[in-house]
Amino acid sequence: MSELSVPTSTAAQKRQVAPEPQEGTGGGLTISPSDIGERLWRIFTSMRTALILMLILAVLALIGTLVVQAPGGITADSQAYQAWLDSITPKYGGWTGPMDMLGLFSIFSSIWFKGITVLLTTSILACSVNRFKGLWKTAVHPRTKMTPVFYDRAPHSETIDASVATDAALADVTKTFRSHHYRTVVERDGEEIAVYADRFRWAPFGTLMAHISLVMILVGALVGGTWGFNNGDFAVPVGSTVEVGNGTGLAVKATAFNDSYYESGAPSDYAADLVLYKDGQQVAAQTVRVNQPLGYGDINFYQSFFGAATDISVRDASGAALFSQGVPLLYTAQNGTERVGQFLLPEQGLTVIVVSPASGEISEVIRAGQVQVEVYKTGDAAQPIATQVISQGQPVEMAGLTFTFDRERQFTGLIVAKDPGVPFVFGGAILLIVGLFLVFFFPSRRIWTRIVPGPAGSEVRVGATSRHDATFGPDFQKIVGEMKSSLVGTRGI
Numbered sequence: 001m002s003e004l005s006v007p008t009s010t011a012a013q014k015r016q017v018a019p020e021p022q023e024g025t026g027g028g029l030t031i032s033p034s035d036i037g038e039r040l041w042r043i044f045t046s047m048r049t050a051l052i053l054m055l056i057l058a059v060l061a062l063i064g065t066l067v068v069q070a071p072g073g074i075t076a077d078s079q080a081y082q083a084w085l086d087s088i089t090p091k092y093g094g095w096t097g098p099m100d101m102l103g104l105f106s107i108f109s110s111i112w113f114k115g116i117t118v119l120l121t122t123s124i125l126a127c128s129v130n131r132f133k134g135l136w137k138t139a140v141h142p143r144t145k146m147t148p149v150f151y152d153r154a155p156h157s158e159t160i161d162a163s164v165a166t167d168a169a170l171a172d173v174t175k176t177f178r179s180h181h182y183r184t185v186v187e188r189d190g191e192e193i194a195v196y197a198d199r200f201r202w203a204p205f206g207t208l209m210a211h212i213s214l215v216m217i218l219v220g221a222l223v224g225g226t227w228g229f230n231n232g233d234f235a236v237p238v239g240s241t242v243e244v245g246n247g248t249g250l251a252v253k254a255t256a257f258n259d260s261y262y263e264s265g266a267p268s269d270y271a272a273d274l275v276l277y278k279d280g281q282q283v284a285a286q287t288v289r290v291n292q293p294l295g296y297g298d299i300n301f302y303q304s305f306f307g308a309a310t311d312i313s314v315r316d317a318s319g320a321a322l323f324s325q326g327v328p329l330l331y332t333a334q335n336g337t338e339r340v341g342q343f344l345l346p347e348q349g350l351t352v353i354v355v356s357p358a359s360g361e362i363s364e365v366i367r368a369g370q371v372q373v374e375v376y377k378t379g380d381a382a383q384p385i386a387t388q389v390i391s392q393g394q395p396v397e398m399a400g401l402t403f404t405f406d407r408e409r410q411f412t413g414l415i416v417a418k419d420p421g422v423p424f425v426f427g428g429a430i431l432l433i434v435g436l437f438l439v440f441f442f443p444s445r446r447i448w449t450r451i452v453p454g455p456a457g458s459e460v461r462v463g464a465t466s467r468h469d470a471t472f473g474p475d476f477q478k479i480v481g482e483m484k485s486s487l488v489g490t491r492g493i
Helices: 010-014 033-044 047-066 078-101 104-109 111-140 148-153 166-179 205-227 422-441 472-488
Strands: 156-162 183-189 192-199 229-237 241-243 250-261 267-278 281-288 294-296 299-315 321-328 338-345 350-357 370-377 386-391 396-398 401-418 445-454 457-464
Touching (some): 033 111, 047 104, 047 111, 078 104, 104 111, 111 205, 148 445, 148 457, 156 472, 166 183, 229 241, 229 250, 229 321, 250 299, 250 401, 267 294, 281 294, 299 338, 299 350, 299 370, 370 396, 370 401, 386 396, 445 472, 457 472
Antiparallel strands (some): 183 192, 192 445, 229 401, 241 250, 267 281, 294 299, 338 350, 350 370, 370 386, 396 401, 445 457
């Protein structure tokens, strides 16, 4: 049998079969890092990607608005967080556990929200970088010469039969553009002269500024959600000192509270005298009203609400004090006629619920000068281990401890907020306003002109495109009209 010969022609060489994979290298398809990078770049610069991420982020924000969110900083304390979950279990029932696992009670600090924010920020940055190249080229190195077809099809187009030579026509054209504050760029190609004119060439960067502003706002939200907190249920009974937590080392004491009302019964003013401590040392004191918050560094204390509190004392069998301070009655019971507060005894693993009739309500069980105390094992809100109605000033033994209802008093409700992302959001808002101002009030305008020799001197063709600029048409006609007066008016001289 004769051997097959290998073709040596050039055409055959181009059709050579690829070599077989060597042993140990595998025969599968390999993708280089550059291919992966290029595919990721295409994904992140896609408008579809940005829209999908925005939609997901909007859905998460909607969930965070509709679902009760845990008070700021409470998730760091497992017992306090479990007690809070127990308090909302009647509202969500068996869904409380799964919703907690998905992070729906702290959606704005969840991995889902942060992850989508990072991806959307990356997408916007990638689109901005991709768009910057084109904007820079248009502003610095514009295309000056257009084909005759452009002038035939341009939305704004005029042809002028000038009575002067091409160089004189060039002088008149550039003079007219400059009188309207247009920059001109001239390019010669043989007998053809191309004139490019533009105004507000940097204005398109306003859209880029708007994109960057969204990035700054998203970064601000991410920074605020990661390193900030917002506790809208921070209650301080008068005479009590409550720690702010969240690693701040701060504690707030309410020394007085005053409220006044209109004749209709609506509150006209309420103010709390607060003293702020840092690691046990007083650092600030101020009377706080709704529009007069107390600020310390980047933490602000806003007056928000007020209500009734009960002073409760708890001692163990040896007489040692376990708890002695006011308990704000923050919540309304499901029956709508009772106010409820709670506190923890962490060393005993107990959660204590305090119940009192709501203002104006009468209870057959809880009389004036009494509160009902319910003791639960922390994490088990199904059944109390002890329940008793306690009269003011009369110690009662429950669950091996002694409880005393000392007195009633008021509490002031504050919003305690720390948001290190505010400078980013503020800067992004300013950048967005500036960018939109540039886009809407200084629209970029570009006009091309082609000057060639004509029968009577030269032919001047002017063309332009415009998008979302209703005022450009009259401006274009005014410029062309002045050119006609200058170029045609000299005929016969």
